[in-house]
């Protein structure tokens with residue numbers, strides 16, 4: 146089983162490909178033999194000769210943050226697992242990739258499954274885990290087959306399974322397919338789904354599946370890309386890896402750019418290496434002829450939207466070490482966790498959606514509202530009802546049936562979802578409405594005037 | 597759940613068409629979940645729907661019995677997940693992405709053109725949620741919207757059976773449909 150051929154364009158000079166280094170090479174395929182001729186499973190061998198605690202320290206020193214959306218430091222998450230608690234531990238890899246605007250895990254799963262498997266076995270060893278699942282959305286049927294075949298190949302050669310590489314360490318890996326529900330990307334929903342239950346997100350606390358996870362046992366949930374980075378941290382060493390990024394955000398980040406740019410696609414860049422302007426205009430070839438930039442959603446559909454002519458006031462450390470306030474243009478925002486947080490949005494899952502001056506903001510928000518109304522799991526009243534109301538209101542605004550109070554009602558509904566729900570979907574569905582209203586009030590006002 | 601009184605309808609129960617070979621495959625899948633058999637619910641539903649095109653009452657009962665669960669434990673999954681259906685669609689299912697990047701690149705028009713190309717009403721609001729999706733009169737094609745397929749960089753996209761089609765243009769649609777005739 147192979148996916149259709151995929152040729153990655155030559156890297157932009159600013160790019161630094163680690164995760165996508167091999168995939169970029171002509172003739173690279175998903176077979177174990179190919180992986181082995183590209184240094185495959187060598188880092189795993191090294192890791193299995195180390196102490197698990199040393200590996201966790203390396204991951205902490207690398208400043209690796211999760212690539213799934215929340216951006217939690219990976220080494221810290223792992224250290225919540227107590228190595229000798231006598232309980233079984235599990236790792237579940239989140240390959241649900243459903244956040245609109247995000248499309249990086251797709252390519253790893255389809256074109257470099259062994260990279261993920263190697264990273265996973267190392268992660269399992271570090272957390273004393275012997276059973277792992279890779280949860281893949283069912284809209285990637287080829288990926289599930291490719292990854293499963295790769296696991297079986299690796300098992301036949303002793304890289305997965307019993308007594309891995311003769312070290313006495315055992316680790317089984319299985320693939321589990323989702324069934325078309327976005328909410329299963331939320332980690333506790335993912336676990337319920339894997340347990341065969343209705344995938345309702347679990348009530349917090351506990352905040353971390355490391356406390357109560359799969360089958361109520363300590364569990365690590367990490368994104369596909371995050372797990373792949375583990376391999377490269379051990380290969381390159383944590384200092385070298387951390388150096389590529391910024392102090393709080395190590396290594397490379399894959400930015401997925403879609404929408405109104407000349408060259409949409411995904412780009413692996415050192416974290417913080419480019420500004421939003423460089424990403425859009427240097428790397429993605431800028432806007433289409435005759436078009437001007439209007440708005441950007443920088444980190445997956447739930448990240449708060451930025452307006453092209455926005456000027457932010459941010460606090461930066463001045464030359465004398467004191468904090469001073471500085472003005473920052475939208476295009477000068479640095480594309481890393483700290484840069485995007487400082488302007489009130491987030492790097493999230495790295496999905497950058499670009500809109501030009503031909504786009505109506507009510508239309509764009511309505512599209513997202515329909516998404517959230519469709520995907521709410523329905524457990525919490527504010528989210529289930531609110532997401533639907535927001536969608537109904539923006540739909541009627543588009544249909545020319547907007548009413549004077551609609552922007553206020555929208556705001557009110559959104560404000561009453563965030564912070565009042567079981568899972569972060571509540572925030573995810575209210576942030577678009579709150580930010581579109583705040584940044585483009587004139588478009589929402591004019592949509593209330595009868596046409 | 598309804599009980600089937602009509603003997604002819606009873607013989608059309610999906611569960612009656614299970615073969616020992618299929619059950620062997622299913623037993624293998626269950627071994628992937630050494631801690632809890634219940635975890636095999638989703639894979640068994642996938643297996644069932646891949647084979648029969650939908651999951652009927654007998655399927656729900658069969659899977660529940662196999663995993664030592666109550667039928668409601670399986671039924672509540674079928675009704676929750678958009679992927680599972682109680683009624684089969686066409687032989688080829690065209691799932692067009694509806695979400696923002698694809699919508700900006702013409703995804704709505706793409707869906708309408710697919711509908712027209714296979715003989716469906718392009719403006720129907722019927723989305724086939726749980727029930728049969730809009731299906732062409734000859735039973736060959738179903739067309740429906742789905743949410744983001746994680747390929748936004750090559751929008752607009754559609755998943756046709758197991759194959760992703762990228763950068764679809766209105767002009768390319770009849771050629772794509774021909775391949776599945």
Ligand SMILES: Cc1cc2nc3c(=O)[nH]c(=O)nc-3n(C[C@H](O)[C@H](O)[C@H](O)COP(=O)(O)O)c2cc1C
Nearest residue numbers: 211212213239241242243330331332367368371569
């Ligand atoms: C509504 C919702 C959807 C999510 N979808 C995904 C997803 O598709 N893929 C993913 O990796 N993480 C997703 N997450 C984040 C996960 O809950 C979790 O934080 C992540 O998988 C942890 O991995 P990381 O630390 O490696 O990022 C989602 C979160 C929420 C609240």
Ligand code: SF4
Nearest residue numbers: 522524525528566568
């Ligand atoms: S916030 Fe929404 S998606 Fe999350 S548990 Fe509540 S209803 Fe479900």
Ligand code: FES
Nearest residue numbers: 693698745747748
């Ligand atoms: S919006 Fe269509 S693939 Fe993401």
